[in-house]
Amino acid sequence: PVIAVLNGPNLNLLGERQPEVYGHDTLADVERRCRERADALGFDVDARQSNHEGELVTWAQELRHGAGFVVNAGAYTHTSVALRDALVLATGPLVEVHVSNVHAREPFRHHSHLSDIAAAVIVGCGVQGYEFAVEVVAARSRA
Numbered sequence: 367p368v369i370a371v372l373n374g375p376n377l378n379l380l381g382e383r384q385p386e387v388y389g390h391d392t393l394a395d396v397e398r399r400c401r402e403r404a405d406a407l408g409f410d411v412d413a414r415q416s417n418h419e420g421e422l423v424t425w426a427q428e429l430r431h432g433a434g435f436v437v438n439a440g441a442y443t444h445t446s447v448a449l450r451d452a453l454v455l456a457t458g459p460l461v462e463v464h465v466s467n468v469h470a471r472e473p474f475r476h477h478s479h480l481s482d483i484a485a486a487v488i489v490g491c492g493v494q495g496y497e498f499a500v501e502v503v504a505a506r507s508r509a
């Protein structure tokens with residue numbers, strides 16, 4: 367079974383982008399640790415990142431019958447009804463991740479179009495949140 371790990375806009379710059387907010391680990395580090403954690407639990411990972419909303423929508427559709435989703439949609443979290451509409455079709459659990467504690471930041475980051483369709487939301491745990499999310503998807507997946 368395959369857990370999809372989707373990252374949205376600007377997360378390709380993890381490690382370089384505002385390290386005081388997002389830390390020093392790169393997206394490649396994050397994806398490797400997700401793979402290691404998933405592997406230990408008997409799952410594979412399909413990790414993808416895009417700066418384009420429509421590409422994320424297409425991937426959410428394509429991967430909807432997998433074991434579940436770990437999604438950090440970046441700023442699209444706060445704006446994208448289209449991504450929500452695609453992710454709601456997922457057969458497996460969705461775990462929403464934010465590296466930073468969005469609730470301690472600007473008010474426009476407090477609302478998420480994904481949280482009410484998510485099995486769990488992990489915020490403010492840094493990049494470790496992705497590994498927690500993989501564990502939650504693996505535990506709740508029936509794939």
Ligand code: DQA
Nearest residue numbers: 376438440441464465466475
């Ligand atoms: C983020 C929080 C979002 O508000 C922001 O737009 C991001 C990253 C996070 O991981 O903390 O791009 O999703």
